[in-house]
Amino acid sequence: MEIFKSLGSITCHSKRSVVFEQKDVGKYAYCTVKGIAKVVLLSETGQIRTVNYVTPGIFFGLSAVFLERPISNSIVVMSVTDVEILSISKEVVLNCIHNNPNIASYLLKCVALQIESLFNHVEIDSFGDLIFQVASVLNSFPKQQKSGRNYVTLSQEELASIIGKSRITVAKSLHQLQDLGIIRLIGKKKIVIDNEVELAYLSGNLQK
Numbered sequence: 465m466e467i468f469k470s471l472g473s474i475t476c477h478s479k480r481s482v483v484f485e486q487k488d489v490g491k492y493a494y495c496t497v498k499g500i501a502k503v504v505l506l507s508e509t510g511q512i513r514t515v516n517y518v519t520p521g522i523f524f525g526l527s528a529v530f531l532e533r534p535i536s537n538s539i540v541v542m543s544v545t546d547v548e549i550l551s552i553s554k555e556v557v558l559n560c561i562h563n564n565p566n567i568a569s570y571l572l573k574c575v576a577l578q579i580e581s582l583f584n585h586v587e588i589d590s591f592g593d594l595i596f597q598v599a600s601v602l603n604s605f606p607k608q609q610k611s612g613r614n615y616v617t618l619s620q621e622e623l624a625s626i627i628g629k630s631r632i633t634v635a636k637s638l639h640q641l642q643d644l645g646i647i648r649l650i651g652k653k654k655i656v657i658d659n660e661v662e663l664a665y666l667s668g669n670l671q672k
Contacts, residue, residue: 467567468495471560472552477543484525484541484549492551493571495523499547500606503578504625505538514626516581517544519606523574529554544622597627598637599666602647602655615656641666 474497477483483501484494496518503516503524518524524541561568584604601623607614624634638655641647646663648656657663 468550468552469497471556472550474548474550477547477549479543479546481543482540483543483547485539491529492525492553493523493529493557494525494541495550495552496520497548497550499543499545501541501543501547501549504540504542506540507538512625513628514622516578517606522577523571524578526557526571526575529557545617594627594629594633594637595640595666596668597629598623598634598641599646599663600668601626602641602657603663603667607657613656613658614660615650615654617653618655619653 472492498520501518501524502514503518505513505515507513518541557571561571581604584600602616602618605616605618607616609615620631620635620638623638624631627634638647638649641663642649644659644662646657646659646666648658650656
């Protein structure tokens with residue numbers, strides 16, 4: 465990351481602000497240095513659907529740099545928390561890839577992680593019941609840790625946006641998981657994972 469920092473510039477964005485839009489494509493690749501951002505699809509009517517989260521060290525906007533055209537005009541990256549975003553020009557990115565195989569490998573890994581996340585969302589939408597959908601998002605969402613327990617910072621409204629269901633419907637599933645002793649709901653935006661094995665099983669990532 466230090467190598468990348470020396471090659472680009474860092475900008476700060478406050479919580480819930482737009483970091484990247486498709487009209488910006490092709491000129492820069494971006495990387496979250498601090499904080500969490502989300503990739504959303506924005507419809508013409510103003511509806512928002514979250515499709516991915518971007519955590520520190522993960523680049524985004526690479527596909528547009530490589531293809532030199534927008535992937536989708538509806539894609540917007542928004543900050544979930546206060547974030548610091550590193551931007552590196554297309555010319556510098558391509559030069560790094562040409563001169564350093566390790567950087568090329570790392571950037572390919574970033575693209576692969578985003579593709580994997582997209583496939584997970586397609587699978588959830590296509591085949592999953594609601595418990596599976598909620599468990600899948602919680603299992604894959606960036607974790608923080610306190611007192612030996614992992615937790616995610618995610619409101620019911622944000623979770624509903626990711627899954628594409630109403631907040632009330634999502635709340636019922638969260639309380640079901642809490643009744644099973646798998647999670648604990650702390651306040652409006654903190655979900656503690658008490659049973660990671662069971663959560664992974666419900667999300668389809670572990671066999672009993």
